[in-house]
Amino acid sequence: MKKIEHDNQVSLTFYKNKYGQEKDGYAYKEFSLSAFYGMLETPKVIGTDESEKIMNGLFVSGKVAGDRKDENVEHKNMLIFDVDGTPKGYDLFKEVSDRYNNAVAIYTTYKHTEASGRYRLLIPVNRNLTPEQYESLVNLIADNLDIPNIDAGSDQASRCFAMPVVASESSLYEFKYQDAPVMQITDEQLVKLTPKPKTDAKQYRNKITGDKWKEILAPKGENEGRNNDLTKIVGSMLRRYVDAELTYHLAMLWNESNIVPLDEKEFNTTFKSILKKELQRRERKGGIRVNGY
Secondary structure, three states, X not given: OOOOOOOOEEEEEEEOOOOOOHHHOEEEEEEEHHXXXXXXXXXXXXOOOHHHHHHHOXXXXXXXXXXOOHHHEEEEEEEXXXXXXXXXXXXXXXXXXXXXXXXXXXXXXOOOOOXXXXXXXXXXXXXXXXXXXXXXXXXXXXHHHOOOOEOHHHHOOOOOEEOOEEOOOOOOOOEEEEOOOOEOOOHHHHHHHOOOOOOOHHHHOOOOOHHHHHHHXXXXXXXXXXXXHHHHHXXXXXXXXXXXXXXXXXXXXXXXXXXXXXXXXXXXHHHHHHHHHHHHHHHHHXXXXXXXX
């Protein structure tokens, strides 16, 4: 790949498997954007066994010291979003580059097809973020871009991602980037991204005020944060153990009240992604299940 005009450094931590244990080996490396983009240009052909998709390597954006856990993440300097199930004809790169003027890149993932797009969206930033700042910024950007079907778990600091792989030489693969300055985060903005100290973490964790709920529940049109609001509505109810079917129907009523509702496929994909994340959290907490899921 040619040297890009607006180059920058990014940090990556590589793991040998999805479990991300220190004993299995890991490596922290720093790359120029141009070097990293060069690694994304050509996918590895792995065949039709999806379990082999980790054979080209797994990475976490930023620096992780030891096991792949949120508490071991030292810093992050590139936002990464999984975008799954975009409709046929949807051009993710065009949608993002039309709304966002800074450095951005996309590449397709293993199960990408023309009928159902699956992408990884990469947005480098100019400084190192804490896991909490990263979570805040990921949700802010997701809200502003209003991209359909962003995976609700994209804000997890220790989340790992597979390097590019395809089933065969004829498989669809797309890699594009916008050569522009990276997002500049000022000291003032960094303070706003930093969560305020909480006197009682359990009581106030992820608490949303009444005024904020009025804003979230207000009817919205296109490009006004509907996906992000749906994530907050569904996530908040499921975290409080509201029945999954009831949560679905209440969220659907909210969606139908929008000026421009999300289409059914996009709504269902987002709901299932949030439900899956919540069920995984409950499994870690002791195996609580809901409605047979």
